[in-house]
Amino acid sequence: MQLISTTDFKGQITYVNHEFIKISGFSWDELTGRPHNLIRHPDMPPAAFKNLWQTIKAGGVWHQLGKNRCKNGDHYWMDASVTSVYAGDEIVDLPINLHHAHRGNNRQGREPVSMDDRGKDREVAI
Template sequence: MDPESVQNASQKTSTKANEIRPTGNQLSLDDHEIIVSKTDLTGKIKYVNDTFIRISGYSEVEMMGVQHNVVRHPDMPRAIFHLLWERLGRGKHVFVYLINLSKNGDHYWVMAHICPSFDAAGSVVGYHSSRRKPDMKIVNDTIIPLYKQLSDIETAETSKKAGLEKSADAFDKIFRAEGVKYNEFILSL
């Protein structure tokens, strides 16, 4: 497919993604499956594997050049992405539980490991994400209530910025209270 056709497909994907409504139907990865994607520095998708294509419902062409948040579920607190991008911006890797939205509105949970990709000179040139099936007991017992708490904090504020700041602060206090750093907290669940 020529570059112009790819660009047109990705623009249509971005527009349609904003219109997707969650169905409430949960999809699940098999235990052995891993979703892999690579992005540029701004989060635009440069590579997706077949597992990502299958579970997301998007074709490879639809995903190329599109912001990775095309699969972002509306129940994801913004504070989680704030922390994720803050860590990646410092050249650090991050582990995070994510609920993603497929093209048809179904959702799926993943445990993601996201890390910077470096060039030969040591400069960050993009990001690499590997995602696998999470322990659903942890998701149901800990992550869903935590993310609801953070989302409620965010939506209680009239200002999106204030909501994000309060939610991020509340999240930071949780893992600091445990006496661990963020990745240690997530991996201890």
């Protein structure tokens, strides 16, 4: 299942596809215009998202395995890639978030990895 969302540079959701709505359990109206961290699972460390914003604002592509929260309190795992859209050297569109989702405990043997405040990789115990 491929989930797609876009945000502005303040992290407000501007678009979600049908699959995103379906797996999250939130409606279009509950998601759009709201902070993307609405779906952040409490097991995900804030340092991971700090690194995400640093990476895309610097023109990079951020790719990590993570855990999101559903409206009903359940969760899903996602293999996420986040980037901005460019024309030459100029950002012309908002960040695009592509997620390949795995429901419940199906992590396919992988643990999420985040960046601590010093920029070194570390495993996150979940």
